[in-house]
Amino acid sequence: MALATAMSATPAGAAPRVLLVGSYKGIPGQYTTIQDAVDAANPGDWVLVGPGDYHEQADHRANRGPQPADTPAGIVITKSGLHLRGMDRNGVIVDGTLPGSAPCSSAESAQDFGVKGDDGTPLGRNGILIWNADNTYVENLTVCNFLGGSGSAGNEIWWNGGDGTGKIGMHGYWGNYLNATSTFYKDETTAAEYGIFSSNDTGGDWDQTYASTFTDSCNYIGACQQACNQVMNHAHAEYSALGYSGTNAGGSLLVENSEFDNNKDGFDTNSQNNDDSPSPQDGACPNGGTSPITHTHSCWVFMNNYVHDNNDPNVPGAGAAAAGPVGTGVSISGGRDDTITGNRFENNGAWGVILVPSPDTETPPPPQDCQGGVKTGPPSNLCLYDDWGNELSGNTFKHNGFFGNDTNGDFGEITTTSAPTNCFHGNVEAGGGQPTSSPSGLQQSKPKCGSNASPDPNPSMTNQVACDSQFFASLTPLGSSPCTPGSSYPTQTKIVMHPLPPGLATMPQPCAGVPANAWCQPPSLSHVSMKPRRWRMSSVLPHLARKHARRRAGTAIRFTVSVPATIRLTFKRAHHKSQTLVVNAHAGANSLRFAGRLSRHRRMHPGHYALRIKAVDALGSSSRSRTIRFTVLRRHHRKR
Numbered sequence: 222m223a224l225a226t227a228m229s230a231t232p233a234g235a236a237p238r239v240l241l242v243g244s245y246k247g248i249p250g251q252y253t254t255i256q257d258a259v260d261a262a263n264p265g266d267w268v269l270v271g272p273g274d275y276h277e278q279a280d281h282r283a284n285r286g287p288q289p290a291d292t293p294a295g296i297v298i299t300k301s302g303l304h305l306r307g308m309d310r311n312g313v314i315v316d317g318t319l320p321g322s323a324p325c326s327s328a329e330s331a332q333d334f335g336v337k338g339d340d341g342t343p344l345g346r347n348g349i350l351i352w353n354a355d356n357t358y359v360e361n362l363t364v365c366n367f368l369g370g371s372g373s374a375g376n377e378i379w380w381n382g383g384d385g386t387g388k389i390g391m392h393g394y395w396g397n398y399l400n401a402t403s404t405f406y407k408d409e410t411t412a413a414e415y416g417i418f419s420s421n422d423t424g425g426d427w428d429q430t431y432a433s434t435f436t437d438s439c440n441y442i443g444a445c446q447q448a449c450n451q452v453m454n455h456a457h458a459e460y461s462a463l464g465y466s467g468t469n470a471g472g473s474l475l476v477e478n479s480e481f482d483n484n485k486d487g488f489d490t491n492s493q494n495n496d497d498s499p500s501p502q503d504g505a506c507p508n509g510g511t512s513p514i515t516h517t518h519s520c521w522v523f524m525n526n527y528v529h530d531n532n533d534p535n536v537p538g539a540g541a542a543a544a545g546p547v548g549t550g551v552s553i554s555g556g557r558d559d560t561i562t563g564n565r566f567e568n569n570g571a572w573g574v575i576l577v578p579s580p581d582t583e584t585p586p587p588p589q590d591c592q593g594g595v596k597t598g599p600p601s602n603l604c605l606y607d608d609w610g611n612e613l614s615g616n617t618f619k620h621n622g623f624f625g626n627d628t629n630g631d632f633g634e635i636t637t638t639s640a641p642t643n644c645f646h647g648n649v650e651a652g653g654g655q656p657t658s659s660p661s662g663l664q665q666s667k668p669k670c671g672s673n674a675s676p677d678p679n680p681s682m683t684n685q686v687a688c689d690s691q692f693f694a695s696l697t698p699l700g701s702s703p704c705t706p707g708s709s710y711p712t713q714t715k716i717v718m719h720p721l722p723p724g725l726a727t728m729p730q731p732c733a734g735v736p737a738n739a740w741c742q743p744p745s746l747s748h749v750s751m752k753p754r755r756w757r758m759s760s761v762l763p764h765l766a767r768k769h770a771r772r773r774a775g776t777a778i779r780f781t782v783s784v785p786a787t788i789r790l791t792f793k794r795a796h797h798k799s800q801t802l803v804v805n806a807h808a809g810a811n812s813l814r815f816a817g818r819l820s821r822h823r824r825m826h827p828g829h830y831a832l833r834i835k836a837v838d839a840l841g842s843s844s845r846s847r848t849i850r851f852t853v854l855r856r857h858h859r860k861r
Contacts, residue, residue: 238263239738243271245308248739255305255315256296265302267735270362272312276320280336280346287352291372292381293335294350301355307362308740310398310727315348317367317403325365327404327718334411338371345370345411348377348401356393361728363400363721368411369436375414377401377432382421385496385586389448391422398728401432401439402721409539412436415466416458420444420497425451431725433459434718436537438466438489444497447472447507459483460719462538463545464531468493471503471558473512473520480527485538486545487531487569488523491554492606493541494585494594501593501606505558512560517670519560519612523551529567534713541583546571546689547711548624555579555594555606564616566631567651571689571710573621574613575682576634576643579606595638609640612670619651626689626708628682630657635679635686642667642674684708730841737842744836745783746844748810751832752777754851776851778813778834782806782844786836794828806836827855 240258241250250271252258256279258268279285280293287299295317298305307313314324322331334343348367351357359378369375373384378401382391401416416432416439419425423445430453432439439458442451442465449470456479458464464481467474467490481487492501504521506512512520528550538545545552548571553559555578566573581594581604591604613632622629631650634643646668650656658664659682667674688704732741753776778790788806790813793799804813829852836844 237265237267237736239267239269239736239741241269241271241738241740243273243275245269245271245740250740259296259298259300259303259305262300262303264300267304267306269731269735269738269740270305270307270313271740272309274314274316274324276316276318276322278320278333288350288381289373291338291344292347292350292352292384293344293372293374294347294379295367296349298349298351298357299354301357303354304358304360305349306358306360306728306731306735308731310361310400311363311725313362315362315364317346317348317365325402325404329405329407332366332368332405332411334368335370335372335374340371342371344372345374347374347379349379351380351391351394353382353390355391358395358397359399360396361398361731363402365402366405367413368403368405369414370411375412375436376418377403377413377415378417379415380419380422380425384420384444386421387444387498389421389423389445392424394419394422394425396425396427397429398726399427399430400721400725401430403434404718404720406434406537406716406718409436412537412539414539415441416461417441419451423448423450427452427456428454429726430455431457431721433461433721434537435461436539437461437542438463440465441467442470442474443468445470445472446499447503447505449474451475452477454478456480460533460536462486462536462542463489465489466542467491467502468495468497469500469502471505471521472507474504474522475514476523477525481550482528482530483533484531485533485536485547486552487528487550489545489552489554490556490559491552491579492556492581492593493579493583494581494589494591494604495583496586496589498589499592500589502556503558503593504556504560505610515560515562515612517560517612519558519610521559523559523561524563526564528564528573529569532568532570532711534711535715535717537716544690546575546686548572548689550574550621552577553608553611556608556611558610560612560614562612562615565619566616566621567619568623569621570624571622571626571629572631572633573618574616574632575686576608576611576613577686578608578635578637581606605637607636607638607640608634609636609638609643611643613643613645613648615647617649617651618656622657624710626685626710627705628659628679628685630659632656632663633659633679633682634663634677635683636674636676637678638676639673642670642672644668644670730837730839732838733841735842741840741842743842744786744838744844746780746834746836746847748779748781749834749847749849750779751849751851754849755854776814778832779811780806780834780847781810782808782836784808784838786838786844789835789837791833792825793831793833794826825853827853
């Protein structure tokens with residue numbers, strides 16, 4: 222056993238291997254299941270997956286691996302540095318339904334509810350579980366129909382650094398060009414809960430993602446204290462209770478260039494007294510630092526996003542997420558020191574943005590005891606987190622608050638503690654005029670950040686948020702309601718599950734960065750030449766000559782490439798900045814003739830140069846670069 226373990230470890234300095242699953246362009250890989258390839262991989266290896274419907278069932282094995290027994294998953298990754306990449310975002314499907322079922326089937330008979338736990342009920346399933354493995358990548362694929370149960374399950378892609386431990390156990394993770402969804406809903410007990418999920422992790426980056434139809438949220442970042450160090454870019458989240466949820470997630474966290482629409486509540490970050498400890502949610506920069514984005518103490522930034530039409534009550538929902546106020550774009554619930562800037566908020570029927578306290582009624586696990594909050598009651602375990610120190614600036618609002626209830630509008634706040642003020646400035650109403658707020662005139666009364674402010678419980682807005690969310694409905698006397706007379710918000714009639722939109726952008730070059738393998742053969746570049754290699758500045762190398770340019774102008778570069786490719790020509794003179802031209806080439810012999818300058822603004826000066834030529838094919842595979850050395854001479858001066 223010791224010998225086998227030693228042989229499976231990656232030798233020091235060894236190049237990473239590429240393991241192939243399924244087939245791609247008629248070339249079969251070595252493995253038929255993703256989990257088999259992951260098991261055979263060493264840390265730092267690549268697993269490429271060809272298009273297909275993969276009904277992975279690692280959780281049905283007798284030995285599920287080192288992760289906790291209550292986090293079963295179809296695929297389990299425990300090796301640091303592993304790259305898992307599909308060759309087509311929409312064509313590679315990690316499918317939670319039973320083997321033999323149609324891709325992402327919505328039929329109840331096709332669902333796999335997981336193995337049974339000690340209490341005899343199905344545990345549910347996670348899709349791809351990355352367990353305490355640093356610097357891992359999951360890219361360019363779709364995950365669907367991994368459902369909830371009595372275990373910690375229902376997450377399509379989960380970077381788990383130690384859920385419930387109160388400690389960060391994972392460092393470095395990337396998720397790019399990902400889809401996460403579910404087509405099946407019967408009730409809350411088996412519904413899919415989260416799409417793309419990270420907990421107890423730091424140092425992450427998600428880019429180009431789509432998620433929809435979850436009872437909690439499309440995207441979740443939590444339990445990372447003031448050390449999240451996460452970027453979420455180009456995300457699209459819809460048809461869920463929450464487009465985003467971030468419990469006790471603070472420090473450096475950037476959400477940008479993303480879209481949140483058709484959810485019940487578009488985006489929610491909050492403080493909670495639960496196992497996503499430690500609380501509270503605090504966006505202040507660690508160690509008293511200053512953000513390079515905001516140039517203030519706030520490192521948690523929500524910017525350049527489009528938040529619209531979050532008015533759908535007919536989405537899956539469970540637990541606290543189901544109590545998100547319908548018709549709200551962004552909710553900061555008991556959050557502190559967060560910055561919301563440069564966004565568009567449109568057509569959210571209740572409010573564009575609300576800053577409100579978070580009354581947490583959960584029974585916390587030991588040793589959590591309302592850190593950062595105030596114990597109150599009844600009930601005796603209620604922990605109240607107030608919101609303070611948040612900045613709302615430079616946003617554009619349009620047609621928010623059209624439900625027409627008291628205090629509905631562009632933005633509003635409720636505070637219960639004398640604390641650093643929330644501040645509001647530079648926000649505008651599209652088409653002119655001042656944005657609406659509750660209390661009215663917030664931009665005039667609280668334009669400056671950094672000072673302290675007295676609490677304003679804003680009872681009118683408190684009643685409306687309670688009415689909209691029905692958060693305290695279970696605590697009110699039977700037959701009573703927190704709603705004031707005349708208040709009206711959309712209520713659920715029937716849960717609707719929406720399919721993935723077609724044609725989501727796939728990774729343009731899935732072979733980029735991958736070591737050579739049967740699917741990613743690099744293009745061959747040969748017969749590379751340049752004539753002449755010495756010329757005077759009057760014929761200096763530059764932009765490509767036009768078709769009718771002088772026949773002998775400049776110089777000619779010739780090469781042969783094995784496949785159609787993009788050619789990168791990099792000109793470099795010692796101790797100077799390099800200059801690069803990019804041109805397209807067809808398979809076979811090519812000739813490029815140059816005349817004039819490299820470009821309108823780039824002129825080559827006398828000296829010795831190296832020209833490096835490299836070909837990159839459509840999948841991102843690169844040829845070995847070729848180098849040609851040449852000299853630019855000073856121009857002749859005529860004698861008078």
